[in-house]
Each structure stands twice: as C-alpha cells, then as structure tokens.
Amino acid sequence: MSAPVTPETHTGLDSPVGVWWKPAHRAEKLWVGIAFAWCMVLFAMMPLWHLKGGQNPSGIRRRTDPTAFYQRTQEFIAQYKVGTDRGMPIVEPPPGSDIYLAGMTFQWTPILRLRQGAEYTLHISSLDVNHGFSLFPVNVNFQVVPGYDYGLRVTPTSAGDFRIICNEFCGIGHHTMVGRVIVVDTAGRELARSEEAR
Amino acid sequence: MSAPLPAGAGTPADFRLCPTTGRRIHLPGEALVKANAVVSIVALLIGAVAAILLVLTRWQAVHLLPAEWYYRVLTAHGMSMLIFFIIFFEMAVLHFASTALLNARAAAPRLSWAAFALMAGGALLVEAMIWGGKADVLFTSYVPLRAHPLYYLGIILFAVGALLVVGVFFANLVVAKRERRYTGSLPLVVYGAVTAAIIAVITLLHGAAIYVPTFLWLMNVDPQVYRLIWWALGHSSQQINVAAMVALWYMLGALTVGAVVLNEKISRLAFVLYILFISMASAHHLLVDPGMGSAWKVVNTSYFMYMAVLASMIHGFTVPAGMELGQRLRGVGSGLFGWLRRAPWGDPGFSSLVFSIVVFGFVGGITGVTIGTEQINIIVHNTLRSPGHFHATVVSGTAMAFMGTTYYLIPLVFRRKVAFWGFSRVQPYLFAGGMLVFTIFMTFAGSFGVPRRHWDISFSQAPFDVQFNPAVDLVLAIMALGGLTAAVAALGFVAVAVTSVFFGEPLGAITEGVELAGVPRGITHPPRHRPDVDRLNEELHAGRGAMGPAPGTLVLVFIFLAAFILYFFVNWKVLSAVWKIG
Amino acid sequence: MTHAPPTRDDPEPRDIPLGQRLFDNVFLLLVAGIVVMLVLYTGWGLWEVVTLDSSPLP
Numbered sequence: 001m002s003a004p005v006t007p008e009t010h011t012g013l014d015s016p017v018g019v020w021w022k023p024a025h026r027a028e029k030l031w032v033g034i035a036f037a038w039c040m041v042l043f044a045m046m047p048l049w050h051l052k053g054g055q056n057p058s059g060i061r062r063r064t065d066p067t068a069f070y071q072r073t074q075e076f077i078a079q080y081k082v083g084t085d086r087g088m089p090i091v092e093p094p095p096g097s098d099i100y101l102a103g104m105t106f107q108w109t110p111i112l113r114l115r116q117g118a119e120y121t122l123h124i125s126s127l128d129v130n131h132g133f134s135l136f137p138v139n140v141n142f143q144v145v146p147g148y149d150y151g152l153r154v155t156p157t158s159a160g161d162f163r164i165i166c167n168e169f170c171g172i173g174h175h176t177m178v179g180r181v182i183v184v185d186t187a188g189r190e191l192a193r194s195e196e197a198r
Numbered sequence: 199m200s201a202p203l204p205a206g207a208g209t210p211a212d213f214r215l216c217p218t219t220g221r222r223i224h225l226p227g228e229a230l231v232k233a234n235a236v237v238s239i240v241a242l243l244i245g246a247v248a249a250i251l252l253v254l255t256r257w258q259a260v261h262l263l264p265a266e267w268y269y270r271v272l273t274a275h276g277m278s279m280l281i282f283f284i285i286f287f288e289m290a291v292l293h294f295a296s297t298a299l300l301n302a303r304a305a306a307p308r309l310s311w312a313a314f315a316l317m318a319g320g321a322l323l324v325e326a327m328i329w330g331g332k333a334d335v336l337f338t339s340y341v342p343l344r345a346h347p348l349y350y351l352g353i354i355l356f357a358v359g360a361l362l363v364v365g366v367f368f369a370n371l372v373v374a375k376r377e378r379r380y381t382g383s384l385p386l387v388v389y390g391a392v393t394a395a396i397i398a399v400i401t402l403l404h405g406a407a408i409y410v411p412t413f414l415w416l417m418n419v420d421p422q423v424y425r426l427i428w429w430a431l432g433h434s435s436q437q438i439n440v441a442a443m444v445a446l447w448y449m450l451g452a453l454t455v456g457a458v459v460l461n462e463k464i465s466r467l468a469f470v471l472y473i474l475f476i477s478m479a480s481a482h483h484l485l486v487d488p489g490m491g492s493a494w495k496v497v498n499t500s501y502f503m504y505m506a507v508l509a510s511m512i513h514g515f516t517v518p519a520g521m522e523l524g525q526r527l528r529g530v531g532s533g534l535f536g537w538l539r540r541a542p543w544g545d546p547g548f549s550s551l552v553f554s555i556v557v558f559g560f561v562g563g564i565t566g567v568t569i570g571t572e573q574i575n576i577i578v579h580n581t582l583r584s585p586g587h588f589h590a591t592v593v594s595g596t597a598m599a600f601m602g603t604t605y606y607l608i609p610l611v612f613r614r615k616v617a618f619w620g621f622s623r624v625q626p627y628l629f630a631g632g633m634l635v636f637t638i639f640m641t642f643a644g645s646f647g648v649p650r651r652h653w654d655i656s657f658s659q660a661p662f663d664v665q666f667n668p669a670v671d672l673v674l675a676i677m678a679l680g681g682l683t684a685a686v687a688a689l690g691f692v693a694v695a696v697t698s699v700f701f702g703e704p705l706g707a708i709t710e711g712v713e714l715a716g717v718p719r720g721i722t723h724p725p726r727h728r729p730d731v732d733r734l735n736e737e738l739h740a741g742r743g744a745m746g747p748a749p750g751t752l753v754l755v756f757i758f759l760a761a762f763i764l765y766f767f768v769n770w771k772v773l774s775a776v777w778k779i780g
Numbered sequence: 781m782t783h784a785p786p787t788r789d790d791p792e793p794r795d796i797p798l799g800q801r802l803f804d805n806v807f808l809l810l811v812a813g814i815v816v817m818l819v820l821y822t823g824w825g826l827w828e829v830v831t832l833d834s835s836p837l838p
Contacts, residue, residue: 007727007729008732009458009727009732009735011451011456011457011520012385012457012465012520013299015381015382016385016459019800020383020462021462021463021796021799021803022461022462022463024461024463024464025460025461025739026743026746027749027752028460028464028515028519031512031755032464035512035515035759038511038762039505039508039511040504042504042567043500043503046499046571046572047496049573049770053770053773055773055774055778055779056779056780057485057573058780059780061832062834068836068837088661098838107661121838128342129342130340130421134580134647136647137647137667138777139581139647140577140776140777141486141579141581142486143487143579143580145421145487145488146342146421147420147421148488148489152779152780153778153780154778155779156777158777163663165649167579167649167651167652168340168651169335169336169340170343172266174269174651174652175655175660176657176660178660178662368806383800383804396809397813399810399813404822423829426829430817430821463799463800463803466803467803470803473812474813477821478816478817478820478821480821481821484825490825490829494824497824498821502816502820
C-alpha cells in the first residue's frame with residue numbers, strides 16, 4: 001500500500017524530515033543582507049560617537065566608600081562655599097576642577113554654581129543606597145551607586161536654574177529628593193527662570 | 199506505525215487522540231499544561247488590578263494611592279506580571295511543546311508536580327511578603343535596600359521550581375527522541391521553546407547566584423555586583439519571553455492561516471543567534487553605571503554587534519512572510535495585500551498574533567534598540583521612556599501572544615468553548631489599542647524627563663520646585679486612559695479564561711466548515727494545504743525576482759526599516775543637544 | 781492538520797550537512813549559550829568591577 005508522500009512545504013508545527021539545510025530564496029537573502037548591514041550601522045554608531053560625539057558615559061571611574069566620599073565632599077563644600085539656600089550650601093568651584101555631589105536619603109548636596117561653557121569633573125556617589133541623578137530639564141541621567149565614584153567630565157552648554165531629580169527608588173522619601181544646580185551664563189549672570197534657554 | 203515502545207512508556211490509556219489535530223496527547227502531560235496556565239492567569243489578575251491602581255496614581259489629577267502603597271503595589275505589579283504570570287505561562291508552553299507537539303509523553307510527571315508546588319508556594323510567599331508591607335523594595339530589590347528574608351526565599355523556591363521544569367523539558371525531548379515519537383528534526387515551534395528553555399537556564403543560574411547570597415546576607419553584597427548579576431536575571435527573563443513569543447507566533451500563524459516555514463535554516467539560525475547573544479543585553483540597564491567601562495557596555499548592549507537584533511529582524515520577516523505564503527498557497531486573497539485583508543480578523547487568535555508582531559516590532563523593538571545604545575541611554579535611563587519601551591515588548595508583544603494562544607488552548611487542551619465570544623473577538627483590539635496609547639504616551643512623558651517609579655511629580659514635599667512642561671499633565675492623563683482601557687481588556691480576558699475553563703460549555707463534536715460561536719476559526723475552518731502544495735510553492739517562488747513569494751511582507755518590513763532608521767537618528771540628534779558629558 | 785508518518789527513510793547521519801547537525805544539537809547550544817554569557821557578560825563584567833581603580837578621590 002503506498003501512502004501519500006508528506007509535502008516538503010510545512011508549518012512550524014511539523015517536523016521537517018530529511019535535509020532542511022538549504023539556501024534561501026533571493027528575497028529572503030536580500031532582507032537578511034540588508035538587516036545585517038543595518039546592524040553594522042547600529043553597532044558602528046557607538047564607537048563613532050566616542051570619537052566624534054559630545055555625550056558619552058565614560059567618565060573617570062573609581063571605587064570609593066561612603067565615608068571617604070562624604071569627607072571629600074565636606075572639604076569641597078568648605079573650600080568653595082559662597083552661600084546657602086534653604087539650608088543647603090551653595091558652592092562655586094573654579095572651572096576645570098574636580099567637583100563633588102553626594103546623594104543620600106533624601107537630598108543632594110551641595111548646590112553647585114557653575115559657569116556655562118566651562119568643563120568640570122563632576123564626581124557623583126551615594127552615601128547609602130542607589131539613587132538616580134536626573135538633571136532636569138536637560139535630561140541627562142546617571143546611576144549613583146554607593147561605593148563607586150563616577151567622575152563625569154561635564155560642560156554645561158546652557159545657563160539656568162536646574163534641578164536634580166532622583167529617579168532611582170531609594171525609600172519612602174524618594175519623591176521628595178530634589179537638588180539644584182545653578183549655571184551662570186558666560187558673562188557671569190544668573191538667568192531668571194523665564195529667561196532660561198533649555 | 200512506529201515500532202513498539204519500551205517499557206514504562208505509558209499505556210495507551212494515558213493518551214487521548216485530539217480530534218482536531220490528530221495528535222496523541224499524553225494526559226498527565228496535559229494536566230501540567232492546564233495547571234500552569236491557570237495559575238498564570240491568576241497572577242495576571244493580580245497584576246492587572248495593580249496596574250489600574252498604579253495608573254490612577256501616576257495620573258496626578260487622580261493620585262489614588264498614598265506614597266507607601268504606590269511603591270508597594272508597584273513591587274507587586276512587577277513581580278506578578280514579569281515573573282509569575284509570564285513564567286507560569288512559559289512552563290505551560292514548555293510542557294506543551296515537549297509533549298503534545300511531539301506526540302510524546304511527559305517523562306517525569308511527579309517531579310513536574312513537585313516543581314509546580316515549589317513555584318506556586320514560592321509565588322504565594324512572595325506575594326504575601328509584598329502585600330504585607332515586608333518588601334517595599336520594588337521588583338529589582340537593589341541592595342542595600344532590604345526586604346524580609348522570606349521575600350528572597352520565596353523567589354529562590356520559585357526559581358528552583360522553574361529550573362526543575364526546564365530540566366524536565368530537556369528530559370522530555372531526550373525521551374521523545376529515544377522513543378521515536380517524531381522523525382526528523384524538532385518542529386520549529388518546539389525549537390523556539392528550546393531557545394526559551396536555554397535562555398531560562400542562563401537566567402535562573404544568575405538569579406540563584408544573586409538571590410542566595412542576598413537572602414543569606416552573610417556579607418554585604420556589593421551594590422554594583424548586585425546590579426550586574428541581578429539584571430542577568432531581570433532582563434534575560436524577558437528574553438525567555440521573546441523566544442517563547444516568537445515560537446508562539448509560528449504556532450498561531452500555522453493554526454490561523456496555515457503559515458508555512460519559508461526556510462528552516464534561516465529561522466533556526468535566528469533562534470541560535472538568540473541563544474548565543476540575546477542575554478548579553480542585560481547590559482542595557484547598566485549603561486550609565488560607574489562600575490563597568492565603555493568597551494564592556496558597547497559589546498554587551500549590542501548583543502554582540504547586534505546579532506540578536508538581526509535574529510529579530512529575521513523573524514520579523516519570516517513570520518509574516520510565512521503567513522502571507524500560507525494564505526497565497528491556499529488561494530486566499532490576491533494582489534499585494536489581499537492575503538492580509540482576507541485574513542480571519544474575527545479570530546481572536548489571529549488578531550492577537552498580528553498586534554503582538556506589529557506593536558512588539560514597531561514600538562517595542564525600535565525603541566528598545568535605540569534607547570539601549572550606550573550614549574542615547576543618557577537621555578533615557580530611569581525616565582518613563584524605559585517602562586514605555588518594555589510595556590510595548592513584554593505586554594503588547596509577549597502577553598498578547600500568550601492571550602492569542604489561550605484562545606486556542608481553551609478548545610484544544612481544556613476542550614471547552616471560549617466564553618463571552620462576542621467580547622473575546624473584540625478583546626485583542628481593545629487591549630492592543632489601549633496599550634498602544636499607553637506606551638506611546640508614557641514614552642512621550644519620559645522624553646520630558648518624567649521619572650519612572652516616582653509617586654509625585656508635583657514634588658509638593660520637595661525643597662525645590664520642579665516645573666515640568668504643562669503638557670506633561672495631559673500626556674500622563676492620556677497615558678492613564680490608555681492603560682485603563684488595556685487593564686480592563688486584560689481583566690476581561692481573565693474573565694473569559696476562567697469562565698471558559700471552569701464553567702464553559704464542553705466542546706463536543708465540530709462540523710468542519712461550519713462556524714461555531716466560542717470556537718476560533720482555525721479549528722472550525724482549519725487552514726489545510728492542498729495535496730499539490732509543493733508545486734504551488736515552486737510556482738510562487740520561481741519567476742518572482744527579488745520580490746519573492748511574499749511581496750506584501752517585503753513592503754511591510756521595508757516600512758519598518760524606514761521607521762527604525764528615522765527614530766534611531768532622531769534620537770542621536772536629540773542627544774547631541776544636551777550638555778557635553780564624557 | 782494531521783501528523784502523517786513520513787514514508788521517506790531517515791537519511792544517513794553523514795548525509796545531513798554539518799550545519800543542520802550542529803543546529804539540532806540541543807546540548808551543544810545550551811553549553812554555548814551559557815559559556816558566551818558567562819564569559820562576555822558575567823566574567824568580563826565582574827572583572828571590570830573588581831579591577832576598578834581605588835586610589836583616593838582627587
């Protein structure tokens with residue numbers, strides 16, 4: 001008795017019998033080729049941006065510990081303090097220097113007063129749990145991890161009165177954790193909120 | 199017929215013959231499929247209720263939950279959806295794929311039930327801890343935040359159970375091969391399940407590596423190491439989902455429109471690329487972390503030079519192309535898109551399938567690859583753009599594929615009619631529409647800098663004021679409305695599933711060619727191919743030049759590529775406008 | 781759709797291309813997947829963290 005031969009054309013529910021390692025149709029090869037080329041473009045953008053682009057999360061990274069980071073931050077505040085706002089010290093460091101920002105439940109310290117166009121190495125770390133550094137409304141975001149110092153070389157390209165939102169859950173006061181960064185323009189003036197260029 | 203089976207291979211009485219597919223179904227194996235599917239729907243119910251509460255809180259005008267409960271319910275939502283709902287369903291898929299789809303038996307039912315008990319017990323423990331306020335640490339539980347030890351223990355029990363089921367899955371495959379329950383290679387759908395199982399091993403090994411020390415809290419687990427290892431569990435668990443989802447795409451395509459496999463080599467290559475590289479992209483979450491350098495970030499976030507993205511783009515072509523070919527080979531539709539217009543849009547399995555593919559690809563995939571580049575992540579990390587992305591992949595993609603599959607599981611495995619048939623046929627549209635609005639508007643809010651996991655963006659209790667663009671309130675309100683629509687559709691789906699399974703009308707005999715309320719069209723009108731399908735397939739392939747046998751799909755994927763290119767480069771442009779950082 | 785038993789004999793193992801045999805080898809794929817991940821993500825990542833500079837803050 002001859003049974004019908006199973007067709008080669010089959011669905012994903014059928015077991016393919018025999019040799020299925022066969023070349024694909026031109027159209028499929030065309031798509032795979034184009035998709036591969038696009039994947040290479042996707043990949044190339046990242047090293048390219050390191051070479052040519054202005055925003056990279058590289059930083060100067062080191063291990064630290066909360067006590068050491070707290071102490072260094074206090075020294076930094078003492079050295080460059082120019083005022084206070086709602087009890088928080090305002091610090092104005094010289095361009096090109098190492099500057100410090102500590103996140104802790106539930107505040108950012110100190111308030112940094114920077115100059116537009118100047119470069120600083122901004123060291124961020126946490127004194128207790130994970131926090132999220134989210135500079136608003138610029139919208140740059142970094143993870144702030146206790147025991148690790150993230151030294152980001154930052155150049156503010158806009159002047160204004162900015163906020164640091166914490167965007168990593170850090171406990172019940174998480175949504176009260178807001179810091180402040182003031183950037184004076186190249187002439188040294190503070191902008192009123194309504195004048196801010198984004 | 200096949201040779202006599204070895205001793206212990208199960209008596210004929212352990213099997214039933216499926217009247218629709220002709221497969222021999224092992225009853226003990228089927229019971230495992232049912233149990234895992236039912237528990238997964240219970241988890242979905244908890245997650246969906248949580249979703250409604252959350253969405254009504256982030257809608258600032260409503261702001262339903264107080265702060266403590268917001269973070270608590272958010273923890274419950276993450277765990278219930280991303281772990282319990284999804285993984286229990288995947289266990290059902292693994293049992294199903296290694297038994298029913300191979301005409302094979304469940305090789306270790308008792309061990310499988312023990313594993314199920316571990317998973318269910320662990321899940322209950324975790325939920326109890328969360329709702330009891332003992333684990334207000336969110337789904338990620340980043341140290342040094344600390345939950346009650348039983349929270350971690352519950353997760354460990356669940357993970358051990360899941361790992362056992364994965365082991366049983368591989369054992370089933372070995373036994374099925376040895377007992378010659380199928381000839382040739384594993385069907386492609388099962389191959390996708392294998393992919394999911396392998397990624398599950400990678401995932402669960404890392405999960406054990408991080409949760410056991412944390413549970414024991416013998417020494418303080420380093421916070422950066424915790425994040426590194428945890429995300430190998432956290433993101434990779436979602437890649438199990440991707441593999442399972444794609445496997446189910448091939449299955450639903452076959453069941454609804456007789457979708458064929460264009461080329462086994464190409465489709466399997468795509469699964470192999472997933473196996474090798476997809477888990478590396480756990481690095482997506484660590485791109486702006488201080489502990490790892492740029493080389494590590496670039497190599498890992500790119501799934502090794504985007505090879506896993508190539509895999510997704512392959513499936514993104516072969517799945518719809520297979521559907522198009524399945525239609526054309528049966529003479530359904532003419533012209534470029536007739537195959538799609540004349541498709542069974544009233545079959546909730548089919549509509550779920552299509553929305554899963556489209557929203558996963560266009561919204562989830564494109565946003566995911568883009569925000570997962572090392573530098574663009576700077577403008578994205580921990581804003582609402584993150585959950586905006588993953589609600590398009592996991593919820594609109596994987597969950598919809600699971601829902602579509604359920605519409606077929608109910609008649610085929612539970613042998614009941616689908617309840618509330620009128621609503622069921624509309625449910626996928628409601629869910630997909632709601633999720634589309636939700637994800638797009640959530641992403642939009644994120645681009646304004648709105649943080650995720652945050653109770654109050656009016657910052658009423660903060661020392662400094664934060665003034666979001668006034669549009670943000672409206673954006674969040676629309677997001678909430680989309681989310682509510684989807685959550686209601688999800689609750690409706692739960693009602694359909696529970697009612698069908700426990701109170702539904704038994705299926706009985708089906709007359710082919712006759713529509714029957716409560717029975718998806720793929721069962722009453724099975725999309726069978728003609729005996730001369732090979733010749734027809736030849737004709738469709740030959741003389742078509744570069745457009746090939748599925749020209750409609752080729753046009754669609756080029757539209758997809760254009761959207762991808764546009765979105766990708768617009769984001770680099772936006773990035774270039776922010777402060778200089780290096 | 782019915783699962784009809786095929787009437788072709790199974791081809792000899794040596795007739796099956798190497799690629800197909802590799803892709804069919806579930807155990808090999810499992811090991812490869814685990815190894816690639818453990819080396820490129822976990823191992824390298826841990827090495828990055830462990831070898832981080834720990835000199836005093838500037």
